[in-house]
Amino acid sequence: MPDTLQSWGRCAPAPKGGRKGRAWNAGHFAPASGETVLPYGNGRSYGDSCLNDAGWLLLPRPEPRILRFDAETGILSADAGLRLCDVTRAIAPHGWFLPVTPGTQFVTLGGALANDVHGKNHHRRGTFGRWVEGFELLRSDRGALACSREENSDLFAATIGGMGLTGIVTTVTLRLMRVPSLSIEERTLRFDRLSDYFELAEAADEGHEYAVAWIDSLARGRHFGRGHLICGDHAQHGDRTGLARPPRFSVPLTPPVSPLRGIGLRLFNEAYYRKARPGETRRTVPFDGFFYPLDRIGGWNRLYGPRGLHQHQSVVPLAGAPEIVAALMQTALDHGQGSFLTVLKRFGGMESPGLLSFPREGYTLTLDFPHLGDATLRLLDALDALVVRGGGAVNPYKDARMSPETFAASFPGWRGLEAMRDPAIVSDFWRRAALGPEGSDARRRSDRKGLVDAREVLPVPVNGQAEHRASLSER
Numbered sequence: 007m008p009d010t011l012q013s014w015g016r017c018a019p020a021p022k023g024g025r026k027g028r029a030w031n032a033g034h035f036a037p038a039s040g041e042t043v044l045p046y047g048n049g050r051s052y053g054d055s056c057l058n059d060a061g062w063l064l065l066p067r068p069e070p071r072i073l074r075f076d077a078e079t080g081i082l083s084a085d086a087g088l089r090l091c092d093v094t095r096a097i098a099p100h101g102w103f104l105p106v107t108p109g110t111q112f113v114t115l116g117g118a119l120a121n122d123v124h125g126k127n128h129h130r131r132g133t134f135g136r137w138v139e140g141f142e143l144l145r146s147d148r149g150a151l152a153c154s155r156e157e158n159s160d161l162f163a164a165t166i167g168g169m170g171l172t173g174i175v176t177t178v179t180l181r182l183m184r185v186p187s188l189s190i191e192e193r194t195l196r197f198d199r200l201s202d203y204f205e206l207a208e209a210a211d212e213g214h215e216y217a218v219a220w221i222d223s224l225a226r227g228r229h230f231g232r233g234h235l236i237c238g239d240h241a242q243h244g245d246r247t248g249l250a251r252p253p254r255f256s257v258p259l260t261p262p263v264s265p266l267r268g269i270g271l272r273l274f275n276e277a278y279y280r281k282a283r284p285g286e287t288r289r290t291v292p293f294d295g296f297f298y299p300l301d302r303i304g305g306w307n308r309l310y311g312p313r314g315l316h317q318h319q320s321v322v323p324l325a326g327a328p329e330i331v332a333a334l335m336q337t338a339l340d341h342g343q344g345s346f347l348t349v350l351k352r353f354g355g356m357e358s359p360g361l362l363s364f365p366r367e368g369y370t371l372t373l374d375f376p377h378l379g380d381a382t383l384r385l386l387d388a389l390d391a392l393v394v395r396g397g398g399a400v401n402p403y404k405d406a407r408m409s410p411e412t413f414a415a416s417f418p419g420w421r422g423l424e425a426m427r428d429p430a431i432v433s434d435f436w437r438r439a440a441l442g443p444e445g446s447d448a449r450r451r452s453d454r455k456g457l458v459d460a461r462e463v464l465p466v467p468v469n470g471q472a473e474h475r476a477s478l479s480e481r
């Protein structure tokens with residue numbers, strides 16, 4: 007029987023018999039003694055931060071509702087299980103849009119809050135959590151709590167970006183963004199090399215609500231790092247339905263071997279690069295294609311084959327970013343593993359409200375790799391080492407394999423979240439990257455050194471991670 011409770015990368019092997027999920031009842035959250043649980047949204051996280059294979063996943067209530075929506079002020083309250091696509095459909099006819107949206111609209115409000123997600127307008131709007139006015143949090147030890155910047159503010163900060171570990175978010179109140187329409191006036195700048203991107207990025211952020219770059223990660227020599235810088239602003243006239251088009255097609259089956267490799271990938275990148283004319287192109291485009299291009303292909307993650315995919319997202323400080331980003335891309339080339347989708351974006355200086363939010367000022371690079379076993383794990387370790395040495399961070403909610411050392415170097419304040427964790431809640435990610443006796447020892451060693459020397463610590467297998475990585479390698 008296929009395991010439906012997956013994460014999007016599909017590379018965390020499911021336990022025998024599949025994963026266990028159950029709904030929770032409003033106002034009631036009392037796991038049996040010793041039992042662990044984890045809230046689950048819609049499984050759009052790539053790695054194992056939305057999984058709890060040693061316990062239960064708590065599923066959102068069926069038929070989530072909008073509880074209140076004030077079309078004058080743009081304040082919306084809804085069940086946390088409501089998906090962003092449903093929110094958009096309800097608010098767009100009144101001239102409102104989500105102030106921050108990730109690259110898929112099939113995530114829930116609870117999931118967006120718990121990962122404090124970011125969008126193509128981070129430089130203007132910061133993260134999703136900045137727009138959260140408040141929420142209700144259900145804890146196994148304290149019952150239902152109202153959380154906001156004024157009330158239970160410590161739990162408010164720990165829950166935003168807290169990866170579901172502080173309790174179940176049952177309802178969310180969100181401040182929306184006024185827009186003239188959802189249609190987007192898109193401006194695409196084709197650039198010939200990575201250094202050109204870094205010259206264009208800041209001005210693109212200053213001039214546009216949205217800006218993000220696609221990079222041809224397979225181009226070498228003088229075309230190394232070529233790509234498109236895609237900018238956008240809401241059009242004065244256009245779509246106000248908020249209705250996304252149905253997918254163009256769906257991938258019905260998982261192919262035995264991923265086609266997103268080798269010559270197929272090279273040809274795709276070449277064609278995609280040439281799709282944009284040299285210089286600048288302007289056009290008005292539907293919102294779904296601009297924000298959610300991958301949602302237009304149903305089940306696209308199957309294209310990565312039976313072993314799934316790893317997404318590696320990092321952020322590195324502004325100073326030194328051109329060199330570190332180039333080194334990350336060169337490392338992927340040197341390991342002979344091209345990334346199918348490579349995205350580069352500048353994060354602005356707005357502070358994220360969560361204790362463990364990932365976004366911080368700098369450049370963020372996202373790479374997607376089919377899982378090829380040990381070779382891919384070695385590459386990902388090498389990427390982590392470059393990021394850590396450059397003073398950056400690796401995104402935990404995209405990850406299925408990072409070491410405790412990389413996590414501690416990326417989030418030195420992680421113990422603050424551990425202190426606020428609901429005693430009945432834990433995830434596979436947290437077990438692997440934060441908890442575990444050997445993991446703590448290794449972390450203490452690296453704390454002393456200030457900065458992790460990833461070459462030294464990465465080959466040391468640690469509790470849980472060793473088993474997990476072994477099972478990833480076998481696949």
Ligand SMILES: Cc1cc2nc3c(=O)[nH]c(=O)nc-3n(C[C@H](O)[C@H](O)[C@H](O)COP(=O)(O)OP(=O)(O)OC[C@H]3O[C@@H](n4cnc5c(N)ncnc54)[C@H](O)[C@@H]3O)c2cc1C
Pocket residue numbers: 014044045046047048049050051052055056086087107108109110112113114115116117118119120121122123124125126168169170171173174175176300301403433
């Ligand atoms: C195609 C694609 C594009 C993406 N683009 C972006 C992007 O641009 N920016 C970005 O930031 N992310 C992006 N992501 C990642 C995705 O937005 C996040 O992982 C998101 O948080 C997933 O939400 P979900 O509802 O599917 O929750 P899940 O993945 O099921 O869970 C996410 C986390 O939220 C917790 N959680 C879920 N519901 C609740 C609740 N009610 N109470 C408490 N905790 C809860 C879970 O425990 C888990 O830790 C993308 C993912 C995909 C597949």
